[in-house]
Amino acid sequence: MAKIALNAESDLSMIENSELAELAAFTAVATHRSFRKAAIERGTSASAVSHAIRSLEGRVGVRLFHRTTRNVSLTDAGQMLFARLGPALTDMREAVDELNSWRDTPFGTVRLNVPNTIARFVLGDTIEKLLKANPGLRLEIVATDRRVDIVEEGFDAGIRFGERLSQDMVAVRIRSGLRFAVVGSPAYFENRVAPITPHELRDHVCIRYAFPGGTLLNWAFTKDGESVQVEVDGPLTVDNQEMLVDAAVRGLGLAYVWEQRAEPGLQDGKLVRCLDEWCPVDDDLFLYFPSRRHQTAGLRAVIDALKA
Incomplete structure (x- = not known):
């Protein structure tokens, strides 16, 4: 196996900004x-990541990855370097994050993954308050x-309903009492009896x-201990919740949506509910993150804001 030769002088040069970026x-x-997923984590392009890797390989004189059109894998030299660098870079990130204890508010970037169906309702007001209170924080x-x-x-945390999470995740409840609703327009029910x-x-x-x-989403219902899942049918299928509500408002059929998304239409009379007693409070909403990963000050600020 090829050796990576580093003397004292090159050891010092390894901490220069550009070279540190290559190692990151x-x-x-x-x-x-994956170069694409690495680019997402780094907040840059896949071509920039590829250039950094080529530069690093050229500097140390050793190939670090096997690349094909479908796969990326480490060479023996790459595995050795990764085994040494991983803990070192983690320690460096944690050391920098500890500087937050000397600041009034945390700084740094927090990446969140959120279901599109509920993102605006869960995060809308919270984002404004969080960023105003923490000017050094980026989301x-x-x-x-x-x-x-x-x-x-490469996310710091995610948000999910009360689904089963793997054991290496920590889950923090951030919302309770969520419900789904079946809604349709008054025009839809003019010639139909509500179910x-x-x-x-x-x-x-x-x-x-x-x-x-x-x-396809099956519609789930519960009443008096009886649970029912219905595979519904209709001529229109969408992958966007706003389109779903809009189509219901236009009288194109019944929609099964999170009730807060339907609330404006219910309040102004453009939508009416049915099967209400079959739509109990749904699962709670949780923010989750890896239990073994260092919890940054920025993530702690996000957790506190969402819990509040």
Whole structure:
């Protein structure tokens, strides 16, 4: 195996800014096995990350990655470097973050993954207050209904309903009492009788919601200990909650949405509810993050704001 030769002079040069950035890029690629995902974590382009890796390999004179059109893997030299650099860079980040204890407010960047269906309602007011109270804090929010591995994709934390999380995650409850609602326009119900039970939805036109990847959302109901999941049907399928509500307002069918998203239409009479007693309080909402990762001052500020 080729050796990476570093003398005392080159050891000192390794801490120069550009070279430190190369090492940080190397660690990101080694962690994710992807230049694209490393670029997302680093807040830069995949081409910039690739350039940093080529520069690092040229400087040390050793290939660090095997690259194909589909895969990225570490060479033996790359594995050795990654094993040494990972803990070192973590220590450096934690040391810099500890400077927050000397400041009135935290600084740094926090990356959050949030379901698109609820992002605006959960974060809207919180973001404004959080950033005003912490001028040194930067937030990067990715709102998607795609199931995301927050560690693999470089997020500091994510937000989910009360789903089962892996044991290496810490979950903090940030919202309780969430409900879904089945809504339709008054025009839709002019010539139709509102369903009394979920089983009657087979006689109604429903607007279907598709997750990224194409999976359709089944409508879930509970009453008196009975749980029902209905695979609804209708001519319209959308992957956007705003379009879903808009289509219901236009009388194109019934929609199954988080009730806060339907609230404006319910208040102004453009929407009416049905099957209300079959829509109990849903799962709580949690912010979660890796238990083994250092919790930065910025993330602590986000957690405190969302809990409040």
